[in-house]
Amino acid sequence: MRVSWQWLKEYVDIPVGPEELAEKLTLTGLSLAGMHYMGKEIEKVVTGKIQKINAHPKADKLVICLVDTGQETLGQIVTGAPNVKEGQVVPVALEGARLAGGMVIKPAKFRGVVSQGMLCSGSELGLTTDIIPADQAHGILVFPPDTPSGQEVKTLLGLDDVILELEVTPNRGDCLSMLGVAREAAAIFKQPLRLQIPEVNPQPNEIKEYVRVEIEDAALCSRYVARLFKQVKVTPSPLWIQNRLRAGGVRPINNIVDLTNYVMLELGQPLHAFDYDRLKEGKIVVRKAKEGEELVSLDGVNRTLNSDRLVIADAKEPVALAGVMGGHNTEVTPETSTVLLEAAYFHPHTIRRTSQILNLRSESSQRFERGVDIEGCALAAHRTAQLLQHIQAGEVVAGIIDQYPKPFTPRTILLKTGRVNFLLGVKIPAEETEEILSRLNFQVQ
Numbered sequence: 001m002r003v004s005w006q007w008l009k010e011y012v013d014i015p016v017g018p019e020e021l022a023e024k025l026t027l028t029g030l031s032l033a034g035m036h037y038m039g040k041e042i043e044k045v046v047t048g049k050i051q052k053i054n055a056h057p058k059a060d061k062l063v064i065c066l067v068d069t070g071q072e073t074l075g076q077i078v079t080g081a082p083n084v085k086e087g088q089v090v091p092v093a094l095e096g097a098r099l100a101g102g103m104v105i106k107p108a109k110f111r112g113v114v115s116q117g118m119l120c121s122g123s124e125l126g127l128t129t130d131i132i133p134a135d136q137a138h139g140i141l142v143f144p145p146d147t148p149s150g151q152e153v154k155t156l157l158g159l160d161d162v163i164l165e166l167e168v169t170p171n172r173g174d175c176l177s178m179l180g181v182a183r184e185a186a187a188i189f190k191q192p193l194r195l196q197i198p199e200v201n202p203q204p205n206e207i208k209e210y211v212r213v214e215i216e217d218a219a220l221c222s223r224y225v226a227r228l229f230k231q232v233k234v235t236p237s238p239l240w241i242q243n244r245l246r247a248g249g250v251r252p253i254n255n256i257v258d259l260t261n262y263v264m265l266e267l268g269q270p271l272h273a274f275d276y277d278r279l280k281e282g283k284i285v286v287r288k289a290k291e292g293e294e295l296v297s298l299d300g301v302n303r304t305l306n307s308d309r310l311v312i313a314d315a316k317e318p319v320a321l322a323g324v325m326g327g328h329n330t331e332v333t334p335e336t337s338t339v340l341l342e343a344a345y346f347h348p349h350t351i352r353r354t355s356q357i358l359n360l361r362s363e364s365s366q367r368f369e370r371g372v373d374i375e376g377c378a379l380a381a382h383r384t385a386q387l388l389q390h391i392q393a394g395e396v397v398a399g400i401i402d403q404y405p406k407p408f409t410p411r412t413i414l415l416k417t418g419r420v421n422f423l424l425g426v427k428i429p430a431e432e433t434e435e436i437l438s439r440l441n442f443q444v445q
Helices: 018-027 134-138 178-189 239-247 255-267 348-357 363-370 374-390 417-424 430-439
Strands: 002-004 031-037 043-055 063-068 075-079 089-098 108-110 113-115 117-119 162-167 212-215 221-230 271-275 283-288 294-296 302-304 310-313 318-321 339-346 401-403
Touching (some): 002 178, 002 239, 018 031, 018 178, 063 117, 178 255, 212 401, 221 283, 221 374, 255 363, 255 374, 271 318, 339 348, 339 374, 348 363
Antiparallel strands (some): 002 162, 063 075, 089 117, 283 310, 294 302, 310 318
């Protein structure tokens, strides 16, 4: 689990630095695999708008860019990058700048023309193809057109962050989320946990006019929550969402898919977005696959299924491998205008078997295998709806489908403080034990 230091501090006040936090978390049973100081080497790289591009007089493959970096005069930069265009806002390494890997930028001449800096690709800023598209990793990185000139790229891209990479054991699936780790930090430092509960009014239940959900095997899918979004505009996500995803090791795709991944990283609840117009009869059926059924998954592989696999189907055919990966036939594309959002609880055993047999691991399956909070499905769906409205990516259809055949009943556990002290080898007063459990959001009587 990759934990962003900057993101974590939005949920809890932490009175120490990331190194001491890592030590404290290790004492709670979360092993630290490593710490990554993103953008540590990067200096003097700012945003610049390409005002004009001229041909190089002595080289066909080079061009001369006049770039506004917020200074009094335009900078002249020679580049051979094929993807530069007038009007683009790009990262500009000024004279004396330092890039990822330690490269220092000095004034240079290219076939007799002075270059006063360098336009940067993603890889030169430490961004690789696993977290940004290949064309931006190897070609010049391009920012949204309304990005101001002269901004520090390190801050703009969230590279002024520290990533704590935690090894999460199978019994601590609760820590496969920013909220889960924040809860641990809040308990350690005796600080309140800040969590934004979305304000969502589920009435009137307009969604029922569009969507039907059936669960055929409640033992394998104990809860299925659906929300519907219309008038959707599929575009690149805002930079702040992309930065959070990259910090978590997830490559941004588009605003709709990114929102599902953002909420998964935040709350630990995997989500999936379907192109609603491709779902036959607007129906979702959670069932076991029929022997020999086929599904082309999002990775482009045509998979032949058997009756042991749990699938999400529409009225006629499978559209996703439940809890593992979606199907190509209902993928969100730039043409998608209506989205059905899934937030469900699948039994860990069935997800683990499907993932192992098909040799298909995903961020979703990793969390389902360890067990997610069945009570968190609706919260995650509402949080996604809240963020969709915040970034103005579509309209939320009123209401929610919540198939929950056997609602969870919290268990009451008798805790003997004497036994706790014996096992730990230290003496913790009953009052302090109660305080610690309360900070971890347990209800104590």
